Amino acid sequence: xxxxxxxxxxxxxxxxxxxxxxxxxxxxxxxxxxxxxxxxxxxxxxxxxxxxxxxxxxxxxxxxxxxxxxxxxxxxxxxxxxxxxxxxxxxxxxxxxxxxxxxxxxxxxxxxxxxxxxxxxxxxxxxxxxxxxxxxxxxxxxxxxxxxxxxxxxxxxxxxxxxxxxxxxxxxxxxxxxxxxxxxxxxxxxxxxxxxxxxxxxxxxxxxxxxxx
Amino acid sequence: xxxxxxxxxxxxxxxxxxxxxxxxxxxxxxxxxxxxxxxxxxxxxxxxxxxxxxxxxxxxxxxxxxxxxxxxxxxxxxxxxxxxxxxxxxxxxxxxxxxxxxxxxxxxxxxxxxxxxxxxxxxxxxxxxxxxxxxxxxxxxxxxxxxxxxxxxxxxxxxxxxxxxxxxxxxxxxxxxxxxxxxxxxxxxxxxxxxxxxxxxxxxxxxxxxxxx
Numbered sequence: 001x002x003x004x005x006x007x008x009x010x011x012x013x014x015x016x017x018x019x020x021x022x023x024x025x026x027x028x029x030x031x032x033x034x035x036x037x038x039x040x041x042x043x044x045x046x047x048x049x050x051x052x053x054x055x056x057x058x059x060x061x062x063x064x065x066x067x068x069x070x071x072x073x074x075x076x077x078x079x080x081x082x083x084x085x086x087x088x089x090x091x092x093x094x095x096x097x098x099x100x101x102x103x104x105x106x107x108x109x110x111x112x113x114x115x116x117x118x119x120x121x122x123x124x125x126x127x128x129x130x131x132x133x134x135x136x137x138x139x140x141x142x143x144x145x146x147x148x149x150x151x152x153x154x155x156x157x158x159x160x161x162x163x164x165x166x167x168x169x170x171x172x173x174x175x176x177x178x179x180x181x182x183x184x185x186x187x188x189x190x191x192x193x194x195x196x197x198x199x200x201x202x203x204x205x206x207x208x209x210x211x212x213x
Numbered sequence: 214x215x216x217x218x219x220x221x222x223x224x225x226x227x228x229x230x231x232x233x234x235x236x237x238x239x240x241x242x243x244x245x246x247x248x249x250x251x252x253x254x255x256x257x258x259x260x261x262x263x264x265x266x267x268x269x270x271x272x273x274x275x276x277x278x279x280x281x282x283x284x285x286x287x288x289x290x291x292x293x294x295x296x297x298x299x300x301x302x303x304x305x306x307x308x309x310x311x312x313x314x315x316x317x318x319x320x321x322x323x324x325x326x327x328x329x330x331x332x333x334x335x336x337x338x339x340x341x342x343x344x345x346x347x348x349x350x351x352x353x354x355x356x357x358x359x360x361x362x363x364x365x366x367x368x369x370x371x372x373x374x375x376x377x378x379x380x381x382x383x384x385x386x387x388x389x390x391x392x393x394x395x396x397x398x399x400x401x402x403x404x405x406x407x408x409x410x411x412x413x414x415x416x417x418x419x420x421x422x423x424x425x426x
Contacts, residue, residue, distance in 0.1 A: 124341040127392055128334050138393050161409065164389050164398040168410070171393070172385020176377050179340055180351050180384070185377040195423050196374065197381070200413060210408050 027065045029055040034072045043073060043136025070144050073136060077123050087145045098205060099198030105170050106190045109178065120178040141167070149205070158209055165204030173197050240278045242268040247285045256286055256349025283357050286349055290336050300358045311418060312411030318383050319403045322391065333391040354380070362418070371422055378417030386410050 033054035037046040048069060052059040066072045070084075086104045089097075109120050127134045146163045173193070177185045185193065246267035250259040261282060265272040279285045283297075299317045302310075322333050340347045359376045386406070390398045398406065 121341050124337060128337040128341060134392055134394065138395055141393075141395070160395075160397055164395050165409075165413075167393060167395055168382070168385035168389045168398070170385070171388045172381035172383070175384045175388060176381045179347055180354075180380060181347065182351055182354070182373075182377050182380055184373055185381070196378075199423070200378075200416065203413065203416075210412070 026055075026057060026061065030057060030062055030065060031072070031075055035076045038073060038076055038136050039130050039132055042132040043069075043139045046136075048072075070140060073140055077126060077133070077137065084144055087147075087149060096198065096202070098201030098203075099194045101166075101201050101205075102170070102173065102197045103190055103194040105174070106177075106193060109174065110190065120174050124175075124179060161209060162204060166201065169197065169201045169204050239268075239270060239274065243270060243275055243278060244285070244288055248289045251286060251289055251349050252343050252345055255345040256282075256352045259349075261285075283353055286353055290339060290346070290350065297357055300360075300362060309411065309415070311414030311416075312407045314379075314414050314418075315383070315386065315410045316403055316407040318387070319390075319406060322387065323403065333387050337388075337392060374422060375417060379414065382410065382414045382417050 030051065033051045034046070037051045037054060041050070046069070048062050049059050051072070052062055055062075062072070066075065086101065086108065089100055089104045123137075127137055141163070146159070149163065149166060150159050173185070176182050177193070188196075243264065246264045247259070250264045250267060254263070259282070261275050262272050264285070265275055268275075275285070279288065299314065299321065302313055302317045336350075340350055354376070359372070362376065362379060363372050386398070389395050390406070401409075
């Protein structure tokens with residue numbers, strides 16, 4: 001593990017064979033460097049070049065492991081699935097897409113690790129502890145997620161307000177299920193939760209909005 | 214401050230004159246002891262007697278400063294206003310009480326300290342960091358808040374599910390405003406937010422629920 005710090009990136013990247021090629025230590029050094037960079041510089045100001053410098057690797061090597069800055073940020077924030085996958089799902093589906101969105105959002109926190117809670121807790125801790133991390137998450141949503149939500153909407157009146165409503169519904173649900181663990185949200189199957197919360201999200205996405213002042 | 218640790222509670226409590234009588238160090242020692250007790254033992258198992266022992270004060274002295282365990286827990290969780298005040302407000306109001314509830318909830322985080330954000334961040338950090346703290350918050354809501362919500366409801370079908378909906382709406386709103394700081398939620402006046410989010414809370418409190426499986 002610690003030997004990754006000595007790797008200076010002189011080796012040309014090997015062909016991409018998924019996310020975990022031969023040198024896991026290098027990948028971990030990049031993630032650690034990205035975590036430090038996002039915390040200290042914020043998402044927008046942090047650069048792949050700076051992250052590579054911190055990790056003592058060639059910038060090109062980052063692209064061997066990650067698609068780019070959003071991909072790295074997702075990794076740092078302990079997200080298992082790229083939120084863009086969810087956003088694409090919203091775009092794709094028509095009626096009742098609130099239910100689909102809730103299902104996809106919950107599945108993101110629960111798949112591949114038995115304790116979905118700890119993954120969301122990781123996000124909550126990172127974002128609560130660092131204003132830069134919360135800035136980064138907001139910028140990330142701005143840059144990569146909301147545009148998909150807007151495209152999927154039949155009517156894009158007051159899109160910013162709808163983004164707030166959607167964020168509030170999803171994070172409120174995750175908070176109640178994973179952090180506060182109030183029943184029946186805490187133990188209900190994902191499909192049942194999707195049926196309960198979906199109508200609220202539909203309202204957030206497509207419902208009539210109060211007239212703004 | 215540190216002298217409070219040497220105070221052994223031999224002095225009889227002076228008459229209650231609000232929250233900050235003569236010995237602020239004693240009060241702070243009690244709060245620090247309560248914080249440790251809730252974190253290590255959880256809200257239910259922590260006792261006022263045990264907290265007094267940790268603080269090196271006579272148990273009776275705790276009642277000089279606090280109404281009891283819920284009051285202490287509220288203090289520990291950085292809440293400015295007792296959630297019971299909010300619950301009473303829900304009970305009191307009839308139609309459109311979702312809007313009132315949102316207004317009271319936001320006011321709780323924003324009054325008397327300019328940065329409402331940091332107070333909610335304190336709660337988030339405590340609850341994310343300690344499963345006992347989140348257990349305590351859930352128990353506290355169970356014991357002291359939900360009953361008011363139920364009493365205020367015209368129809369108490371599936372009360373537990375409504376509690377989840379209400380918790381999700383309010384914590385989602387606070388998360389989006391104070392932590393994620395998405396506009397327009399981040400900067401909107403409380404009254405405007407209440408108008409936006411109130412209808413969602415009304416649905417949580419009194420709306421038709423999907424048939425449960």
